[in-house]
Amino acid sequence: MKAPTSVEPMSQRMTVTFPYKHSTGEVTGRFLAGLKEQKKIWGRRIAGQGVVVPPNAYSEIDAKTGGEWVEVADQGTVTAVGVVAQPVKDLHPSTEPFAYVLVKLDGADTALAHLVLDRIDDIRVGSRVKAVWAPDEERKGTIRDIACFQLVG
């Protein structure tokens, strides 16, 4: 038969899920334990890089191991912003508009990737933000033990 010229559109929504269980390793594992158990953010002083947050097991400069643990503040300065105006359900961490930010915490020399959920129109590079901690019973040892960051002032 001849192919019809007009066919009713057909579509389907589906979500492909990759269930990853990610092994943290020695250094990231202790960083996460610090969030969960101590409500503290830890970095490591690594030669040539300063205080790295979140910490690495190896120097990115010369691949040397080691480094002293340094606690940094849970406040810092935004170094980059990416506003997600139209979040995609399941793909993004929030169903409301939010911003991805890089935050250079006070005492750190590198920036940590995280979220800002409120007042996203006011976020700029250079904005001061502070961590909003998840309640004790909800901290599970993930980066979302810091629920989000929020603007200071």
Added chain:
Amino acid sequence: MNEPPKDRIKYVQTDLHLPYHYYAGDYKALYLNALKDKKILGSKCSKTGKVFVPPVMSSPDAHAPCTEIVELPDKGIVTTFCVVNVPVFGRDLELPYVVASVALDGADISIYGLVQECKAPEVEMGMRVQAVWKPDGERLGEHTDIKYFKPTGETKAPLESFIHRL
């Protein structure tokens, strides 16, 4: 305490979700709708006469339009196959099971399908199989409307008859 806890977090669950909104397009919509009626449709190349299933609008080898839609039988040949011994997330079939390329009679390429109603080691290249459909009322216009293929018991096809249709 001037260090993070020694008792570290060993794992984090980081599920990745990829939400899709898939549009079938005209030919795939025809194909999928026809499955509801236990029909398998292909398209024929206007230049070479090759039959593609699921139907494509232009042939990938001759770059010619495939303007004719043809109906194919639900019988064919296992061209190549794989015995699955490892459980896969989201699919709870009894192990081991067989996933095969099935060249339907009259088609020039194979479609994907499960082979059941026989033991995995009994499946071989050239084995004749027939589709087992979901019952009436349960077919939704999805490729899984064909539950699986089962052996017909017919004489196995010679390699030359399907080597170009893998």
